[in-house]
Amino acid sequence: QKEVEQNSGPLSVPEGAIASLNCTYSDRVSQSFFWYRQYSGKSPELIMSIYSNGDKEDGRFTAQLNKASQYVSLLIRDSQPSDSATYLCAVKDWRYSSASKIIFGSGTRLSIRP
Amino acid sequence: DTAVSQTPKYLVTQMGNDKSIKCEQNLGHDTMYWYKQDSKKFLKIMFSYNNKELIINETVPNRFSPKSPDKAHLNLHINSLELGDSAVYFCASSVGGSQETQYFGPGTRLLVL
Secondary structure (H helix, E strand, O other), X not given: OOOEEEOOXXXXXXXXXXXXXXXXXXXXOOOOEEEEEEOOOOOOEEEEEEOOOEEEEEOOEEEXXXXXXXXXXXXXXXXXXXXXXXXXXXXXXXXXXXXXOEEEOOOEEEEEEO | OOOEEEEOOEEXXXXXXXXXXXXXXXXXOOEEEEEEEOOOOOEEEEEEEEOOEEEEEOXXXXXXXXXXXXXXXXXXXXXXXXXXXXXXXXXXXXXXOOOOOOEEOOOEEEEEO
């Protein structure tokens, strides 16, 4: 079983709609969860982090965490063409304290169509 | 002002060669990382150093050897390159310890022929 699983997509969403990206993880002790965005040919950049059950909102982005179901999601409201990218779900391995070992999913490719 | 920089940006080489990739960060961070992203975009950690000490050493062939001369630099040397080493290699840094926010370099695209 993969540690962090995502649907690879592509997920195609019309401009202005809500894009919903989903992720599940296998280690139920995990405490820290992240969403990274990666444009084609570029490096990943952190867009959201979430640590507690429930929703966390930042602008058009909302991260949702359900530890009982081992499920993390990212909602993008009012989707823009500039949101077209690969979104990587990531989970921190709790066993390390001197460094931050992040385990990434394989990413979901999101395409916003005008 | 580049926060995390890598050289070279592109590297094309023959099987069996030895090559190095350099990484430097000017953020004052204590922890640096090397990641490999394969053709399917799967991003996987290889190594991490905290203030020049090796902390994370994943299951990576021993042909790969990281070196950290100081906390601002983390280089990656690869011996006897193989076709399967073709990937994008990203360097990253974070403040230190368990601080999770990692800042990635632009990547080095390695192609082994």
